[in-house]
Amino acid sequence: MRKILIVGAGQSGLQLALGLQSHGYEVTLMSNRTADEIRTGRVMSTQCMFHTALQHERDLRLNFWEDQAPRIEGLGVSVAGPPDEATGSSTRLIDWVGRLDGIAQSVDQRVKMAGWMETFAERGGQLVVHGAAVSDLDYFSRAYDLVMVAAGKGELVSMFGRDASRSPYETPQRALSVAYVHGMGPRPEHPEFDAVRCNVVPGVGELFVMPTLTLSGRADILFWEGIPGGPLDAFQGIKDPNEHLALTLELLKRFTPWEYARSTAVELTDARGTLAGRYAPTVRQPVGHLPSGGVVLGVADVVVANDPITGQGSNSASKCAASYLASILERGDEPFDAAWMRATFDRYWQTAQYVTKWTNAMLAPPPEHVLNLFGAAGGLQPVADRFANGFNDPADFEHYFYDPDLAAAYLARVGEAAPEVPA
Structure with missing residues (x-):
């Protein structure tokens, strides 16, 4: 039985851990929080997963919330025109909804990650609640056949060098702001099915509205992507969640009044239902080197971190986990050396490259x-x-x-x- 250590309990780390566990591997999972701490913590993402990523979960029988989460059947695009000189309000120059061949779904990661973590432990996995540093990995790595880092923030990411040839941006390209809300009204166009809405405000940023399942049931996510230094780049320093929501709605009223019209009665799902931040989209080298000479493999957004403008984060994490799982199973009893790690990443990059190219294109003016x-x-x-x-x-x-x-x-x-x- 081969022993594998996975650091990070997000979409990719947990999906990999549960997948390897189902194939008889002895898996240790390190998380910096317990399941209860995740469940009662702040929202972590704006996940919307499309058919291929959802199928990876189904294949591992991890689609625990499929019957509860909204069935997203479409994706709409609106492009705002310049504000009216008299009213200051924008109208839509473009507005349509495309139908998806397979449903998409969004499950609040507080719900999913806590549930998956408990399932991993119930199935006999070793869960270590500890914030890992490079020195910890250096110590633990000697006891494992393979160490993978799936924690996309903090000290551990520094082990993976930036790939300048695949990373055209050195600074954040959007200021991100999220609010989970109840009370969103139906879309006036095609209210008979759920859809993600992408609202483009040229020169200002984008607003995404997506149905989700959260701790308190059905909800919607209001997600602003603001061009740095512009009017949407206004959430830094806001700590009060109600102030965060008020600003979110003020910006809706100004830039996307058609979305504001169905948001007048919304309230936050919970006091931890807001999030703000920014990061530079970056592709990194897949192999990290430990002080003792050991090597570790980077997973998902540790090695390919795209801006969420195309909604690919959790999709890419799921696809990376599925690709890495296949590479590990095929390796059999052969060593998980640096050459294998690079080949494993290259296999994943065959699909990830298209996500990165498209995401970087969408960050530029169309x-x-x-x-x-x-x-x-x-x-x-x-x-x-x-x-x-x-x-x-x-x-x-x-x-x-x-x-x-x-x-x-x-x-x-x-x-x-x-x-x-x-x-």
């Missing part, structure tokens, strides 16, 4: 051909549907999204195939 795609999607449902499903498979954007000629050719094909609307 070029004309992308605005044309967004505009065409309002009248051509196949274009709207294709963009929505790209959140599940970002590799598809290679075929039509980045290149103006490919985009024009695609729109021409779809336009020719579209049925004529009677006068």
Whole structure:
């Protein structure tokens, strides 16, 4: 029985631990918090997981909340026009909803991670509640066949050098602000199904609204991504959750009044239902070196940390865990050396590279051909549907999204195939 240590109890660390455990590996999981501390703590993310990532959970029979979480069947895009000179309020220049081929779902990570951690312990896994430092790993590594670091913050990340060739940004590209709320009204367009809403405010930032399952049941997440130094970059230093929500709603009223119209009766799900911060999107080297000469493997956002503008964080974590699990199982009794670690990461990068490319593109001002795609999607449902499903498979954007000629050719094909609307 091979012994594996995983540091970090997020989406990737827990999914890997539970997957390895199901295959008979002796797994130790290190977390800096207990399940109860996670459950009663502050919200951690704005997770929305699409079909492929959800299927990885189903494959391991970890989809404990699938029947309770909202079934997200669509993804909508709105683009705000300039504010009206008289009212100061914005209107939508573009507004449409694409339908997903497979449902998406969001489960508050306080619910999921606490539940998975308890399941891991109930199944006989060794859970160590301890904040790990490099010196700790140096000591523990001698007792394990493989050590993996899945904790994306703190001292441990410093072991993994930045890959400058894959990291075009050195500073945060968005200021992030999150509020979990009850009382959100239905969308006026297509209220018969749940959808994630992506509202683009050119030159200012983005607002995402997504249904979720939290500790107190069904809720919605209001998530601002503000361009640093702009009007949405206003949450630093706010400690009071009610003040955080009030500012969130003030910005909705100013920049996305159509979303504010269904938010007038909202209240926070709980006193820890807000979050704010920022980080630079970074790709790092996958192998970390310990002082004693040992090596450790970086997992998920330790090695590929993208901005959440494309909603890929938990999706990428799930895909990374599934890819690493396959590589570990295939390795058998061979050593988990540095060469294997690099090959294991390279296998994951075959899908992660498309997420990074798309996310970095979406952080930049949209070029004309992308605005044309967004505009065409309002009248051509196949274009709207294709963009929505790209959140599940970002590799598809290679075929039509980045290149103006490919985009024009695609729109021409779809336009020719579209049925004529009677006068």
